[in-house]
Amino acid sequence: MNTSSSTKRKEHLNKLIEKARSLSLKKKIAITLVLVLAIAGTVFLVKDIQHKLYTRAYKVYCNEKLIGVVREKSLVKDIVNDIKVESSKDYGVNVNIREDKLKYEESHAEDNELTSKKELRQNILKDLKLYVSAYAIEVDGKEVGIVKTKDLAQNILDKVKEPYIKESEDIKVEDIKFVEDVKIVKKEVPISKIQEDEEVLKFIKKGTTEEKIHIVTKGESFWSIAHKYGLTVKDLEKANPNKDAKLIHPGDKLSLIVPKPYITVATYENVKYVEKIPFDVEVKESSAMYKDQVRIKRRGIPGEKEVKAKVIKHNGIEVAKEILKETILSQPVAQIILKGTKELPPLKGTGSFITPTRGRLTSGFGYRWGRMHEGIDLAARVGTPIKAADGGVVTYAGWRGNYGYMVEIDHGGGFKTRYAHCSKIYVKKGQKVYKGKTIAAVGNTGRSTGPHLHFEVRKHGVPQNPYKYLGKKYR
Incomplete structure (x- = not known):
């Protein structure tokens, strides 16, 4: 009995012990679980902190525009410094970059989200201007x-x-300056605004960078080219100061841009020069000459004086002059002109002819070199007066093919005379002339082998031999 009770008590005690052990294990598990969770949270926190530290980055903005993402600001600064150094070498001047246009914003980014150094450099060059310390020329x-x-x-x-500093024995430049307010000003400018010095010089001289060129062709002159483009000859000469208006040739290039310089160069010169003194003209009457005739009996000779003066020029053009001293070197000699008083002869044909000019007969009327020569040739110097062989009406005065400059006169009675190869013509179509009136001057125009007058006499349009009308001298 006692043995059985003792066994039961023992079994009950063992159950209680097991139960206690069971409760203790759960607590242990609970405590262990809490510890594990606590440790895990700390690890996760540490890892999160580490991640944030490792992915820290900066968004880079230029002029409010996002140009890249970097881990460190120093990368951007290094790129900017490299650009400065390289650009300074390339352009030969100290290059600056407006770094105040760069802005940074803290951010986070994985390595694959960062902007490469090459791309960032390209973006900086594209969006951030390079500046240099340069020098501007300002006019007013x-x-x-x-x-x-x-x-x-x-x-x-x-x-x-430079072009206006022209000194010589007779010209001394006392001062030279600009009329306008001209300054050289130091400025910080984008490198793209730097210009070549020759380009700036041309712009200042011409007032424009525009170019318009005409290439001279055969037969053109300054007058015809100026007329073609609506310019004056003076304007065309201004546009081409290094060209002689009388000596241009096919292929020459002429500028059509009339310069309007930004700067006016004023020169103050002491000059010495010789000036002509005009001669007087005296008119005397002559009863031996017709009323429409005028002849110089004595040619006038200008006098000379030495002048010393102060001259102000603007771009080489005189704008003011003060005479300091004048010394007479020679007195002028008056010109004497004879004016006819004799009444004019009839302004119509008389039926007889006079020799139209003084000259040597070089070719007669008739066949010559296998063809008909319809007049006679009288050789004389260019400019020798040609007179009307008889009175009549001018029916032609001008250029006429092989004749060159020619005058034709109708004398009535079916007679006409022609005067060819003239250098000058003094009458016009429809004008009435008298016998002996000077109508032209000997020349070498048209189909001519030398200075001479080709003279024809025609009756009812048929060429006549002038010999029988001019007396024994030419028979």
Whole structure:
């Protein structure tokens, strides 16, 4: 009995012990679980902190535009410095970059989200202007050009003055300056605004960079070219100061842009020169000459005087002059002109002819070199007067093919005379002339082998031998 009770008590005690053990294990598990969770949370927190530290980055903005994402700001600064150094070498001037246009914003990014150095450099060059310290030439406050250095700017201004510094034994330049307010101003400008010095010089001289060229063709002159483009000859000469208006040839290039320079160069010169003194003209009457005739009996001779003066010029053109001293070198000699008083002969044909000019007979009337020569040739110097062989009406005065400059006169009675190869014509179609009236001058125009007068007499349109009308001299 006692043994059985003892066994039961023992079994019950073992159950209680097991139960206690069971409760203790759960608590242990619970505690262990709490510890595990606590440790895991700490690890996750640490990892999160580490991740944030490792992915820290900056968004880079230029002029409010996103140009890249970088891990460190120093990368951007290094790129900017590299650009400065390389650009300074390339352009030969100190290049600056407006880094105040760069803005940074803190951010996070994985490695694959970062902008490469190459791409970032390209974006900086694209969106951030390169600036340099340069020198601008200003005229009355207006900027007309920007160059790299102050010496280049000064050299340009010296070249603007250079053409007007023309000194000689008789010309002394006392002062030279600009009429306008011209300054050289140091400026911080984008590198793209830097200009070549020759380009700036041309712009200052012409007032424009526009170019318009005409290539001279055969037969053209300054007058015809100016007329073609609506310019004056004076304007065309201004546009081509190095060209002689009388000596242009096919293929020559002429500028059609009339210069309007931004800068006016004023020169103050002491000059010495010889000036002509005009001669007086005396008119005397002559009863031996017709009323429409005038002849110089004595040619006038200008006198001369030496002048010393102060002259102000603007771009080489005289604008003011003060005479300091005049010395007479020679007195002028008056010109004497004879004016006819004799009444004019009848302005119609008389039926007889006079020799039209003084000259040597070089070719007669008739066949010559296998063809008909319809007049006679009288050789004389160019400019020798040609007179009307008889009175009549001018029916032609001008250019006529092989005849060159020609005059034709109708004398009535079916007679006409022709005067060819003239150098000058003094009458016009429809004008009435008398016998002996000077109508032209000997020349060498048209189909001619030398200076001479080709003279024809025609009756009812048929060429006549002039010999029988001009007396024994030409028979």
